Amino acid sequence: xxxxxxxxxxxxxxxxxxxxxxxxxxxxxxxxxxxxxxxxxxxxxxxxxxxxxxxxxxxxxxxxxxxxxxxxxxxxxxxxxxxxxxxxxxxxxxxxxxxxxxxxxxxxxxxxxxxxxxxxxxxxxxxxxxxxxxxxxxxxxxxxxxxxxxxxxxxxxxxxxxxxxxxxxxxxxxxxxxxxxxxxxxxxxxxxxxxxxxxxxxxxxxxxxxxxxxxxxxxxxxxxxxxxxxxxxxxxxxxxxxxxxxxxxxxxxxxxxxxxxxxxxxxxxxxxxxxxxxxxxxxxxxxxxxxxxxxxxxxxxxxxxxxxxxxxxxxxxxxxxxxxxxxxxxxxxxxxxxxxxxxxxxxxxxxxxxxxxxxxxxxxxxxxxxxxxxxxxxxxxxxxxxxxxxxxxxxxxxxxxxxxxxxxxxxxxxxxxxxxxxxxxxxxxxxxxxxxxxxxxxxxxxxxxxxxxxxxxxxxxxxxxxxxxxxxxxxxxxxxxxxxxxxxxxxxxxxxxxxxxxxxxxxxxx
Numbered sequence: 001x002x003x004x005x006x007x008x009x010x011x012x013x014x015x016x017x018x019x020x021x022x023x024x025x026x027x028x029x030x031x032x033x034x035x036x037x038x039x040x041x042x043x044x045x046x047x048x049x050x051x052x053x054x055x056x057x058x059x060x061x062x063x064x065x066x067x068x069x070x071x072x073x074x075x076x077x078x079x080x081x082x083x084x085x086x087x088x089x090x091x092x093x094x095x096x097x098x099x100x101x102x103x104x105x106x107x108x109x110x111x112x113x114x115x116x117x118x119x120x121x122x123x124x125x126x127x128x129x130x131x132x133x134x135x136x137x138x139x140x141x142x143x144x145x146x147x148x149x150x151x152x153x154x155x156x157x158x159x160x161x162x163x164x165x166x167x168x169x170x171x172x173x174x175x176x177x178x179x180x181x182x183x184x185x186x187x188x189x190x191x192x193x194x195x196x197x198x199x200x201x202x203x204x205x206x207x208x209x210x211x212x213x214x215x216x217x218x219x220x221x222x223x224x225x226x227x228x229x230x231x232x233x234x235x236x237x238x239x240x241x242x243x244x245x246x247x248x249x250x251x252x253x254x255x256x257x258x259x260x261x262x263x264x265x266x267x268x269x270x271x272x273x274x275x276x277x278x279x280x281x282x283x284x285x286x287x288x289x290x291x292x293x294x295x296x297x298x299x300x301x302x303x304x305x306x307x308x309x310x311x312x313x314x315x316x317x318x319x320x321x322x323x324x325x326x327x328x329x330x331x332x333x334x335x336x337x338x339x340x341x342x343x344x345x346x347x348x349x350x351x352x353x354x355x356x357x358x359x360x361x362x363x364x365x366x367x368x369x370x371x372x373x374x375x376x377x378x379x380x381x382x383x384x385x386x387x388x389x390x391x392x393x394x395x396x397x398x399x400x401x402x403x404x405x406x407x408x409x410x411x412x413x414x415x416x417x418x419x420x421x422x423x424x425x426x427x428x429x430x431x432x433x434x435x436x437x438x439x440x441x442x443x444x445x446x447x448x449x450x451x452x453x454x455x456x457x458x459x460x461x462x463x464x465x466x467x468x469x470x471x472x473x474x475x476x477x478x479x480x481x482x483x484x485x486x487x488x489x490x491x492x493x494x495x496x497x498x499x500x501x502x503x504x505x506x507x508x509x510x
Contacts, residue, residue, distance in 0.1 A: 021496075022401070024394050026414055028446035030407035034392040037406075039319055039384035045150070048364040050118055051480040059377030061117060061385030067326045068210075069126025070165050070288055074175065075103055076128050078139035078363045082107035082360045097355035098348075106140070111147035119155035123285075124326075126214055129164025129193055130175040137163065141197040158209045161201060162287075163193050166217035168226035183230040190236065204345050215287050221272050228284075255424040257291055258305045258462065258502075260402050263313050267320055283323040290328045291369075302352075305424055305462035309503055310372035312420050315379075315404050319393050325442045327369075367473050368459075371468045374475065375457055375504055379418045383408040394419075401436060413446050424462035425501035439496035449509035450469045453491045454497060457504040471506075 039062035057063045069076075088103040114123060127140040141161060148158040167190070169180035194211055202208055214231045223233040256262060270284075277284040291306060314325050348362040383389045388409035396403060400423040406416040425433050442448035455471040466476055472487025490510070491497070499505050 020435075021439065022396075022398065023441055024396065024403065025391065025441040025443050026394065026405050026417060028220060028413045028442050028444040028448060030390045030414075031392050034390040035321065036387055036406065037380055037384055037389045037391050039380060039387075039389075040237050048478070048480050052167075052366060052370070053118060053121075055193045055475065055480060055482075056373055056377045057118075057120070059374065059382075060380045061382040063120050063122070064126065065122040065159070065324060065326070066117070067124040067126075067162070067287060068114075069124075069162060070328065071100055072096040072104055073126030073162065073165050074130025075101060077103070077105050077131075077133070077136050078143060079107060082110075084113070092350070092355055094355040097350045097352060106143070108143055108146070111144050112150060112153065114147065114156050114338065115150075115152045117156050119180055121156045122159045123156055124160040124162055125158065126162035126165055126212075126215075127197060128192065129167065130170060130173075132175070132189075134193060134196060137193050138196050138200055142200045145201045157444055160210055160212040161197060161203070162212035162215055163190060163197060165215050165288075166220060168216040168286050183224070183226050184234050186226070187231055187234040187236045212285075212287065219270065219273050221269070227276075228273045232276060232280060249315040255305070255462070257303075257309050258312075258422040258424055260312065260400060262421050263309065263316055267313070267317055267322075271320055278321060284321055285323050286317060286325040288328045289325050302369075302465050303462060304368045304371075304459040304464040304468055305422075305502060306367070307372035307375075307457065307459070308420055308422055308462075308502065310369045311375050311418070311504055312402050312422065313390065314372075314376060315418070316393065316402075318391065319404075363478060364480075366466065366480060368468055370475065371457055371470050372504075374470050375418065376508055378455070379404070379406055379416055379508055381406065381408065381416065398436070400501075401438070403438075413449060414442075414509055416509065419497070419499050419502060419507070420504045421499045421501055425459075426463050427461040428463075429461075433501055435498045435500040437496055437498050440493060449493050451490055451510040452493050452497075453508040454491060455506040455508075455509065456487075457506075459502050462502040 039060040053063055082105050084107055087101040087104045090102050091100045094098055111125070114121075115125070125144050127137045127144070129137060144158065144161065144379075147153060148156070167186055168185075170176040170287050171178035176185075190213065194213075198204060198211075203210060213236060216226050219227040220230065221227050223229045274284045291309065310327070317325055347364075348358065350357055380389055386409070390407045390409075392407075393402050394403035394405060394417070400421055401419065402422065403417060403419040405414050406418075408415045420439060421436065423434075458469040458472075460467050467475070468476075469484070470482075472484035473484045475481050475482055493509065497505055497507065
C-alpha cells in the first residue's frame with residue numbers, strides 16, 4: 001500500500017519575491033483508501049442561471065443536483081384552486097431583507113416548473129411533514145409524481161423525495177410538542193407519512209425515486225436522540241442526509257471561515273454519523289450546508305475568502321465519505337454561489353446586508369464562492385461524470401496549506417492537484433503579502449510527471465466581495481459566461497509552485 005503523503009517544511013513563509021521552500025509527496029497512483037468522487041460533489045429559466053449551471057457541467061460532465069424545498073417544504077400546502085403558487089411573506093427587516101415565505105400554497109403546475117431546468121438535472125423535492133398534515137404531503141407527492149410523468153420533464157430526473165426538513169427542531173419551533181418529540185416518535189410518524197407518500201409516488205419501483213430521510217438540523221451522534229444512529233436504532237433505514245452550517249457566534253470573521261483547522265473540526269464531528277450510515281449500505285449526503293446561519297454573515301459569507309472555504313470544505317468532506325454537499329441558497333442570501341438561484345428572472349432592489357434601498361436594481365451575478373465551485377469542477381474533470389475520479393488529501397503540516405491529488409480511472413499516474421493557502425490577506429492588513437513555495441516528491445511505482453499546467457484563483461484580498469479571476473477570467477458578467485483571456489502557465493514539475501496568501505492553484509500534470 002502506498003504511504004500517506006508527507007510534507008517537509010524547510011523554512012517559514014516570507015515575501016512573495018522569495019517564498020519559503022515546502023516539499024510535499026504525491027503518490028504516483030491512487031492509494032487504495034482514496035475515495036471516488038461524485039461529479040455532483042458540490043451540490044443550487046433565466047439565461048444567467050442556466051449558464052451558471054452549465055459552466056460547472058462543462059468542467060465535470062454533469063450538472064449539480066438540486067434540492068428544492070428545505071425550510072419552505074414544511075410551510076407548503078396544496079390546493080387544486082391554485083395553478084402555480086400563492087405565497088405569504090413576513091415583513092422584511094434590516095437583518096433579513098429577503099425573508100423566506102411563511103406560507104406557500106401550490107397547485108398542479110408548480111412542480112412542472114422543473115421543465116425549465118437543463119437536460120440532465122437531478123432533483124430532490126421535499127414535501128410537508130412539519131405541519132403534521134398527511135393530506136398535504138399526499139397531494140404534494142401525487143402532484144410531483146404527475147409532473148415528472150409529463151413528457152415535458154423527461155430530461156429531468158426526480159431522484160429523491162424528502163419528507164420534512166430539520167425535523168429534530170420541530171419540538172422547538174412549534175411543529176411538535178417538545179415534551180413528546182423524540183427520535184422514536186419521529187421514526188413512527190415519518191414512517192406513516194412515508195408509507196402514504198410511497199404508495200402515491202410508486203417509490204417501491206427499484207428504478208424510481210427513493211426517500212431522503214433523516215434531514216436533521218444537527219446531530220447528537222448517539223443512538224438515543226436525533227441522529228442517523230438514533231434513527232437506525234429506532235428502525236428507520238433510508239438515505240441519510242446530514243446538515244452543517246457554521247455557527248459563527250456574535251462576531252464571524254473571514255479568517256475563521258477560511259481556517260483549515262475549523263473546517264476539519266466542524267466536519268470531523270460527523271465521522272460517526274457517516275460510518276453508521278455507510279454500515280447500512282447507504283450514502284451520506286450533506287443535504288443542507290453553507291457558511292453561517294441566518295442566510296450568511298455580511299462581509300464574510302459573501303467574501304472572496306468564502307471561495308477557498310467552499311473548495312477546501314467540499315473536498316475534505318469527500319475524504320470523510322460525504323457523497324454530495326448541497327449548499328443552501330436563496331434570493332437575497334449572503335452565502336450563495338449565484339443570485340438569484342431561481343428558475344425565473346429576478347432582481348434585488350434592497351441591500352442583502354442591511355435592507356437599505358439600492359440606487360439601482362442589482363442584476364443576477366455570481367458571488368465569490370462560485371469561483372470555488374469552478375476550481376472544484378476543473379479539479380474533478382470530465383471523468384467525474386463516469387464515477388471515475390478518486391482523490392486523496394495531501395499531508396501538509398502547515399497550518400494554512402491544504403491540498404488534494406486527483407486520479408482518473410485507467411490513467412497511469414496522478415492527473416491533477418489542488419493547493420489552497422487559507423491564510424487571510426486582508427484589505428486592512430499591514431505588511432507584504434507572503435507566499436509559500438511547494439515542491440513535490442512523488443512516491444510509489446510508475447513514472448513521475450515532468451511538466452504541469454498551472455491555473456490560479458486570483459484574489460485581491462480575502463475580504464473583497466468581487467474582482468476574483470479564475471485562470472485569468474472573470475465570471476462576474478451579465479450572463480455568467482467568462483470574460484478575459486485564459487491564463488495557464490506550463491512549468492517543469494521540478495520547479496515547484498508558489499502559492500500566495502488567500503490563493504488556490506490547480507496543477508494539471510502532463
